[in-house]
Amino acid sequence: MSIFFRTSLAAVLLAPAAALAQSGSIAGTVTDAAKSAGVQAAQVVVVGAARGALTDARGRYTIDSVAPGTYEVRVRRAGQTLKTSAGIVVSAGAETHLDFTLERAPVELAGVVVSASRRVEKVTEAPATVTRIGAQQIENTTGNSYSGALKGVEGVDLLQVGVTTTTINTRGFNSAFNNRVLQMEDGRIAVLPEYGMPAAGFTTIPKVDLAAVEVLVGPGSALYGPDASNGVLTLETKDAKQFPGTTIELGAGTRTYRDAQGRHAGVFGDGRFGYKLTGEYQSADDFSNHHAYAPVGQIVAQERNAHWNTSVARAAGAFDWYHGSSRLEASAGASRNNGVGQTNVGRNQLVNWTYRHAQLKYTSPHWFGQLYTTKSSAGDTYVLNTYAQNYLRYPGISDDSLKHVSAFPGDGQLIAAELQNNLTLPVTGTRFTYGGQFRHDIVSSHRHWLADRLTGEDIQFDQRGVYAQLEQQLSPFFRLVGAGRFDKHDYYPAQWSPKAGLLFTPTPDQTVRFTFNRAFKSPNVLQTRFYFPDFSPLSSKVGIGVIGNHNGLVIKDSLGNTVRSYDPIVPETNSTWELGYRGVMNGSFYVDVAAYRAFFRSFITPLVNVANPLAGTFAYSEGRKFGSETGRDQFTLTYLNLGKARIDGVDLGLRYAATPTTSFSGSTSWQHLKDIQAQSTLPAAAIAEATAFNSPTFKWNAGADFTDVGGSPIALGFNARHVTGYDFRSGVHFGHIPTFTTFDMSLGTKLPMEGTRLNVNLQNFFTCRGGRDFANGFIATGRRSLYAPNATCGFGKSHSEMINMPPIGGFLTVSLRWER
Incomplete structure (x- = not known):
């Protein structure tokens, strides 16, 4: 596990350096034409650059790390029209300012x-x-x-x-x-x-x-x-x-x-x-x-x-x-x-x-x-x-x-x-x-x-x-x-x-x-690793116990003969x-x-009973009788x-x-x-x-x-x-x-x-x-x-x-x- 974690940590920490490139940014505000107020949660996307952002509560947005070039920028929001602005130039180390005004539209075509x-x-x-x-x-x-x-x-x-x-x-x-x-x-x-x-x-x-x-x-x-x-x-x-x-x-x-x-x-x-x-x-x-x-x-x-x-x-x-x-x-x-x-x-x-x-x-x-x-x-x-x-x-x-x-x-x-x-x-x-x-x-x-x-x-x-x-x-x-x-x-x-x-x-x-x-x-862990003999004691000799089915179970009679077996879950x-x-x-x-x-x-x-000591059957897991340490024979419940x-x-x-x-x-x-x-x-x-x-x-x-x-x-x-x-x-x-x-x-x-x-x-x-x-x-x-x-x-x-x-x-x- 330590080798895996060291390798993963190195990949996580070194990846930013590999991805670093000289770039610019696009920033601005998206407003509602009817209210002249900022539009929150609008999606602003730079087409072809795999970059985008959501506007904040005031309609502001910033898209960082855009490679220099000329782009088309789109903005959309549920209930308002899609707007596109073409020919947007991004220069290295500079911020390009771009605002949008959205009109009301019947429905968002595709979020x-x-x-x-x-x-x-x-x-x-x-x-x-x-x-x-x-x-x-x-x-x-x-x-x-x-x-x-x-x-x-x-x-x-x-x-x-x-x-x-x-x-x-x-x-x-x-x-x-x-x-x-x-x-x-x-x-x-x-x-x-x-x-x-x-x-x-x-x-x-x-x-x-x-x-x-x-x-x-x-x-x-x-x-x-x-x-x-x-x-x-x-x-x-x-x-x-x-x-x-x-x-x-x-x-x-x-x-x-x-x-x-x-x-x-x-x-x-x-x-x-x-x-x-x-x-x-x-x-x-x-x-x-x-x-x-x-x-x-x-x-x-x-x-x-x-x-x-x-x-x-x-x-x-x-x-x-x-x-x-x-x-x-x-x-x-x-x-x-x-x-x-x-x-x-x-x-x-x-x-x-x-x-x-x-x-x-x-x-x-x-x-x-x-x-x-x-x-x-x-x-x-x-x-x-x-x-x-x-x-x-x-x-x-x-x-x-x-x-x-x-x-x-x-x-x-x-x-x-x-x-x-x-x-x-x-x-x-x-x-x-x-x-x-x-x-x-x-x-x-x-x-x-x-x-x-x-x-x-x-x-x-x-x-x-x-x-x-x-x-x-x-x-x-x-x-x-x-x-x-x-x-x-x-x-x-x-x-x-x-x-x-x-x-x-x-x-x-x-x-x-x-x-x-x-x-x-x-x-889950309960179904595989449950282990609770005497979950409910019935007498000095018999109890009800629960065991997870991680390794399978063998049911034997009082003479040690196998009556049946159950595969692991x-x-x-x-x-x-x-x-x-x-x-x-x-x-x-x-x-x-x-x-x-x-x-x-x-x-x-759900939990089902697979062994009944009163009928002479007992559950074994990995060769060990379930619940033997309690001194009671167990009605055995498992999955x-x-x-x-x-x-x-x-x-x-x-x-x-x-x-x-x-x-x-x-x-x-x-x-x-x-x-x-x-x-x-x-x-x-x-x-x-x-x-x-x-x-x-x-x-x-x-x-x-x-x-x-x-x-x-x-x-x-x-x-x-x-x-x-x-x-x-x-x-x-x-x-x-x-x-x-x-x-x-x-x-x-x-x-x-x-x-x-x-x-x-x-x-x-x-x-x-x-x-x-x-x-x-x-x-x-x-x-x-x-x-x-x-x-x-x-x-x-x-x-x-x-x-x-x-x-x-x-x-x-x-x-x-x-x-x-």
């Missing part, structure tokens, strides 16, 4: 995205279903959550489980502990290593520092590697040079919601150095409910003292060195979270859970390199369901002791490096992108519930991946895309993730694509064929539609692979600009699970849960946006979301999520003070629901919750989006944003 090909390209030409949410859309939301903007993204299942907490999935097979969508932040993998889960709300990035959010729907492993089975969520922060200045946002709302966040960024040293600092504190009294858990003896375990005040504090900073067309950035950040989080066996009381990152990143037109580390620590978090049951098991001990024995302590650290290059072959014009990644994980349960309990050493493993993609223009209308990635993990066989696509573009901003992608979801795979169209019609109507067929194989089961299934689906996204100040949008998705095959001797309940679809078969979203209402600076927005009811089964969460339709509205206006804006958001102000779900006495594995059909609509109605989590009601937030 740009990054995640589909790991390079900038027009969204209409991307070889995948991908949506980009820009800085302006994000800024119009309240608080730290950008999730409101995700409600209308085609193909995305968004579940709101709290005031500030949402989860997302794409194209089926969701779960309460879902890691099928990979989260990326500024190029780094953002996961909790000890659980293999996306960082989600643990992110170190406040909303005021978000430049864009991209959602890639469908398999993404060909370029991103493990856990991009169903998609990739990418968060991109603002560059200090492109977004200088100070931003402060203060928010308040119902349920004692409070939020304060800020960002300050600038450059110095003649533009060669940049810096930024960000921070946020947010809290709210979350929606709440009460649980009862499986009995201890004859007494049902009632949930005790759950604290529903959710809070997060986060801070980050970055320092940049700009050298020619290159940028070297060092950044670090941390967050601390408190609240209630759902798990497959119940829920956790999060107490001072921390997440940190540190990153050194180099970018240039052709090279990308990074070294980074992330670290997660559970703090004083404990398991609410275990706490409730231990209160009955151990009467008389102190509350602090109960929380201690109910904790699942854990720490996880990820250390990673990546180097990537892109080039264009001179004769054929083939675009070629290739790279390699290395990742080292260190995980500890404090010798409590993972294999470090047995070995006395932290769990460590490596992952290595290499990837490449080529794009070839076959004719003026046809383009071929091919990619592949090879991943090798210490715990499972090597994985090959291919990607191929043929794109037909008969006219600009009109593309039909036919693609194939294969991706995989890797087994392997990744689940997703192979998807997709036919899609994306384009702009008549300059005002945007369409994105995709039909797909996905084949899933080797589902990972296995089984089965395959097919999903057929269609995703559709629309946007129509009726006038320069009025637009309508909509999306819908239909998906159907079929051809489930799961030949196994496992219990029917385990097979049913492993292959549970856990997603709606139909949903839609519709929205309308109005700007400059009545000639004023007021903007209004309305959104409606409908989700058809569906069954959900994941761990102890088993039942029916009722059909619901919710309505949101927003109002925003610029205030007389320069750079100040007021935003008001009202979520779920009117709701229709198909019924209510509630626990059947208590929560336990295999115990289905009750569902009472009761269709009703009204103001102030609540609805459920996740089994056993609190119903979600209306929520009002108001924020004041100041930029300078």
